[in-house]
Amino acid sequence: MGTPHILDISNEKDMRTLITPSTPVDLEDRASVKVSCMQLVQALYTLIQKNHAKPAGLSAIQLGIPQQMFALHSHIKGKPVCLVFVNPELRIIGNDVADDWAGCFSIDFLRVRVPRPTKIRITANIFKVDGTTCASLGRQAWHMTDADALIVQHEVDHLKGVVTLDYVPATELRAFIATKGLWQDPQGHSVFNVPQAYRQQGRKTKMINEPLAQDQLDTLSSFLRLTWCRIPRPAFDPRRFFSNDVDYYL
Numbered sequence: 001m002g003t004p005h006i007l008d009i010s011n012e013k014d015m016r017t018l019i020t021p022s023t024p025v026d027l028e029d030r031a032s033v034k035v036s037c038m039q040l041v042q043a044l045y046t047l048i049q050k051n052h053a054k055p056a057g058l059s060a061i062q063l064g065i066p067q068q069m070f071a072l073h074s075h076i077k078g079k080p081v082c083l084v085f086v087n088p089e090l091r092i093i094g095n096d097v098a099d100d101w102a103g104c105f106s107i108d109f110l111r112v113r114v115p116r117p118t119k120i121r122i123t124a125n126i127f128k129v130d131g132t133t134c135a136s137l138g139r140q141a142w143h144m145t146d147a148d149a150l151i152v153q154h155e156v157d158h159l160k161g162v163v164t165l166d167y168v169p170a171t172e173l174r175a176f177i178a179t180k181g182l183w184q185d186p187q188g189h190s191v192f193n194v195p196q197a198y199r200q201q202g203r204k205t206k207m208i209n210e211p212l213a214q215d216q217l218d219t220l221s222s223f224l225r226l227t228w229c230r231i232p233r234p235a236f237d238p239r240r241f242f243s244n245d246v247d248y249y250l
């Protein structure tokens, strides 16, 4: 299998798809569910090899399939495993939150700081993919912590049409664009670039700020233009812009 085509936020048509919520999977159609599971896992493996990214996840919408399913590459009892979660429901457990410097295969030029709960419970129809076999484990509720919990939340966001950029308040994103990507919040970095060196050498290279290229700035401006009034927009607070409670959501 060649390199899978992953939707890229830099392409405006892809961006429109990425911000669209996915629909539930029809589990009665078992054959096509299994085909989609295999497709997702193969694409994820290819991306992991290319990007040295592990653990990692990939949602169907990133392949242009607007269905509520995502793949997770993780470890269970030390062994690598690829699982696909279909029609997931997520519940946050406890109050612990960690800053996730979230990368995304669909937004490869930028990492975004996303504060996320570290403990979750995910209920989904789970499929285990191993080589050419895809076994249904039925509908189960699993508890997850740390990296797995952060990735699962990122992927469930994708199924709602939410991406990492949604967690940047519009005012910060505007300041970021105005300074060509060099703006920082008072605590240090709010949003930062992933220079080429980071991707080439894996996690050994320190991430530093570099000015964004014009096409990257244009991508962020398009995102703001397309998303500023859509639902859901977790970081978007209308009170920053309006003093009354006008319901202007579309």
Ligand SMILES: [Zn+2]
Binding pocket: 103, 104, 105, 106, 154, 158
């Ligand atoms: Zn992503």
